Amino acid sequence: MADPMKIRANLVGDSTEVKVLMNHEMETGQRKDSQGKTIPAWFIQNVKVTHADKVVLAAQWGPAVAKNPFLSFKFKGGAKGDKIFITWTDNHNDTRTDEAVVA
Amino acid sequence: MDTNRREALKSAGAWTLLTLLPAAGWLKPGAAAAQAWNKGAFETHAMDETLKALGGSAPTQSKDIAFFSTPDIAENGAVVPIGITSNVPKTESIAILVEKNPNMLAAIFDIPAGTEPSLSTRIKMGQTSNVYALVKADGKYYVASKEIKVTLGGCGG
Numbered sequence: 001m002a003d004p005m006k007i008r009a010n011l012v013g014d015s016t017e018v019k020v021l022m023n024h025e026m027e028t029g030q031r032k033d034s035q036g037k038t039i040p041a042w043f044i045q046n047v048k049v050t051h052a053d054k055v056v057l058a059a060q061w062g063p064a065v066a067k068n069p070f071l072s073f074k075f076k077g078g079a080k081g082d083k084i085f086i087t088w089t090d091n092h093n094d095t096r097t098d099e100a101v102v103a
Numbered sequence: 104m105d106t107n108r109r110e111a112l113k114s115a116g117a118w119t120l121l122t123l124l125p126a127a128g129w130l131k132p133g134a135a136a137a138q139a140w141n142k143g144a145f146e147t148h149a150m151d152e153t154l155k156a157l158g159g160s161a162p163t164q165s166k167d168i169a170f171f172s173t174p175d176i177a178e179n180g181a182v183v184p185i186g187i188t189s190n191v192p193k194t195e196s197i198a199i200l201v202e203k204n205p206n207m208l209a210a211i212f213d214i215p216a217g218t219e220p221s222l223s224t225r226i227k228m229g230q231t232s233n234v235y236a237l238v239k240a241d242g243k244y245y246v247a248s249k250e251i252k253v254t255l256g257g258c259g260g
Contacts, residue, residue: 015219028227030205045140056218062145064201064209066182066225073212073222 007100009084016078016102018049018057020071020086028063044069046089051078078102145208150235150246153200153208159244167191168236168247172223180230180253186223191240194220198239203232228253 003023010017022044029041043063049056056075078084080102087097144156154160171186187197197220198211209226220238228234231252238245 026227028205054217055215057215057222058213060140060145060211062206062208062210064204064206064227066227070184070225071222072224073218075218077217 002094002096005086005088005096005098007084007086007098009078009082009100009102011078011080011102012074015074015076016051016082016084017074018072018084018086018100020049020069022069022071022088024067024069024088024090026063026065026067026069030063042090042092044088044090046087047071048087049073049084050087051075051082051084056084141211144211145206147207148205149207150200150202153198153237154244157198157211157239159239162237162244162246165191165238165245165247168238168245170234170236170247170249171221173234173249174251176252176254177228178254180228180255182225183228183251183253184223184225185234186221187236188221189236189238189240189245191220191238191245193241194238195241196239197222198235198237199224199226200235200237201226201228201232202235203230204228 006021008019024044025042027039027042031039033039041063044061047059047061057073082102083099084102085097085099087095089095141156144153147153147156167190169188171188173185177183185199189197194214196211196213199209200207201209210224212222214220228251233248233250235246235248
């Protein structure tokens with residue numbers, strides 16, 4: 001199981017600003033190890049952020065997203081104490097969901 | 104070297120099987136796979152191929168798409184911050200494309216109503232290249248580009 005994400009959700013005006021740092025290798029499948037063998041691709045393919053059972057951001061990623069991906073965006077609504085959930089799924093079908101409370 | 108070839112063949116075989124199974128309806132996509140991943144689009148090497156895979160038409164150059172907190176020169180191609188804001192009305196999605204990466208498409212973000220069409224993330228760049236922000240708004244595609252110089256590539260091995 002992968003390490004937890006670091007999530008920050010702050011109310012800015014009438015929007016909630018979400019900042020996430022995920023823990024993932026994001027191996028491209030282009031690199032070779034010291035023996036010249038290709039290191040297989042291993043990367044997050046889907047990311048979903050939900051607030052109050054509503055998807056506020058959905059993303060599809062390729063291996064060109066940097067290692068330990070960072071993502072920041074804002075959505076309207078949200079109040080202090082609300083929970084947001086972030087889920088990622090990688091190409092090994094490994095998945096992780098973390099939650100944060102809007103501050 | 105022969106083992107390499109073997110493995111390449113084996114993995115190629117496995118991939119075909121994996122892609123065929125869901126097509127044949129044998130593999131029910133689980134909850135984890137509920138979200139689609141546009142494999143075709145992520146394997147394209149040119150803008151028109153990517154657009155075709157996304158089901159779109161030729162994009163219009165737009166001044167309503169802006170890059171923010173994006174460097175002109177990236178010292179490390181492995182971590183290039185990219186920020187994109189779309190002021191095109193009814194923005195539905197924002198995609199990031201890197202012209203000279205092995206596969207052009209880096210990421211697509213679907214922007215539901217209520218979410219600001221502005222986001223930032225970090226990508227990898229193999230070399231100096233144009234980076235495109237492709238915006239889908241009201242069914243049409245719009246694009247803006249920015250050249251980012253990379254002094255140290257992010258795909259070295």
